Amino acid sequence: MFYQDVKYNIPVTLWLLETYPRQAPLVFVNPTRDMIITPRHPNVDGSGMVNSISLQQWIYPRSNLVELVQSLSLLFGQKPPLYSRPSVSVSVRPPPPPTPPPPFMNPIHTGGATMQLNPTSSPGPSPAQSPRLSLPYPPYQHSPPPPPHIRNDDPQEQYRRNAVNALTEKVRSDIKRLMQERHNEMESIFKTQQLLGQRSEQLKNGLRELNGEKAALENQLQATLTNTSILENWLKANDKGIAHVDIDDVFEPADTLSKQLLESQSSDLAIEDVLYAIDKGAQDLVVPVEAYLKHVRVLAREQFFHRATAQKIRQMQVSAQVDNMASRASYVS
Structure with missing residues (x-):
């Protein structure tokens, strides 16, 4: 932050909750051993917890940590939340002169600030003067200087301070470890969330394809039902008297060759069925052997003539087709 055009560093600790970033983090001012929290600060309480408009009006995803730190820097620049702890020990300095010059006032330096003492010989109160920096006058050392004040710490206080420092370091180490664990957990959760998002897209695409196939099948089913209804209506309208028609006349x-070929093939297949039946009867000892051989010889001879006739008719049809194709080719040319 900048306070009176001078840059200062304020130690701040940010705690990210489990609901972050949808909930604002907890911000604490972390003073060092040489700093004290400013009492009755409008935005920092005695424990160091920070309360600002940026935290109160935290809205995800518009709010983020960068803007929060910038707003706190501007806020603390108006009124710093920390100030330096006053020094307890008095530094060794040259002893003051016993008798300063009467027309002037002797400045006494304490911790960098200058205070003015009025001479006892001057009557009446003198106007107060603001502290200012000045060089001390040369000392008039007519008597030995007093011994310098040496700081002596209490052993219990020193032990307590060491224990507090050790505990603070341990707590910081634990906090750092916990933050690293939570960071790893958040990274794992984010990866799982990304994988679930990809699978969700795949499921949506598959469901979309299934819906398209279902619609296509429903359209085909509707067309099939329509055609079935049309055929059923046609059969109802045209099925009158069909039972009295001979199937062979349908x-x-x-032509004549096709009629002869049909009769030859029909006879051939019929004789084949008769031979199968006779063979079955001979195996079952129903037909005597002599009768079996006689009927087989007669039927085989008849079947041979039918097959020969059918083969000759096919040759005649092929020749007729070739002649027909040749005549068409000559007509076209």
Whole structure:
């Protein structure tokens, strides 16, 4: 901070709570052994806890530690929360002259401040003068100077001060260790939060794809139901009298060769079924061997003629198709 155009460093401790950054941190002024908290400070209580507008109006994410420190620097620059502890011991200095010059006043330096003492020989009170720095007059040493005051600390006080310093260092070490542990925990939590965010996006994308597939399947189902309804209505309208129609008359061959081929193949397949039935009867000893051989010979001969006829008809159809294609090619050219 800057106080009267002079830069000062104020030791401050910031405690980050578990709810940080949504809740403002706790700020304490941490005076050293040579500093004292300013009594009745408007923003710092006796324990060193800081209370300012920046802390009271902390709003996440607009508020942050950098702006908080800047605001505290400006706030403490108006009225410092700490001041130097007055020195108890008196430094060794030259003894004052026993008889100062009567027309002047002798300055006495105590801790850097200058105080004016009025001479006893001058009658009447003299006007008070503000402290000012001045050089002492040459001493008039007519008598031996008094012995200098030597500071002697109490052993109990020294022991108490050492114990307090050791305890303070231990507490600071524990606080630093706890802060490092909490920092590591926060880093782990942030990484877990980032991983959960990525998985959440993946789940959202998968759910979006499933919803799209569901919509497409519903559209196909609706189209299938519509076509089924159309076919059912057509069957209801055109299914009259179909039971009295011969199934062989429904499908008609395209030409004479196709009709002969259909008859030959039908006979061939029918004979194949009869041979299978006779063979099954011979295995079951239902058909005698002599009857079995006789029927097989007759049916095999008949089946041979049907197969030969069918093969010849196929050759004739292929030749007809080739001639038809040649005639079309000549017509196009």
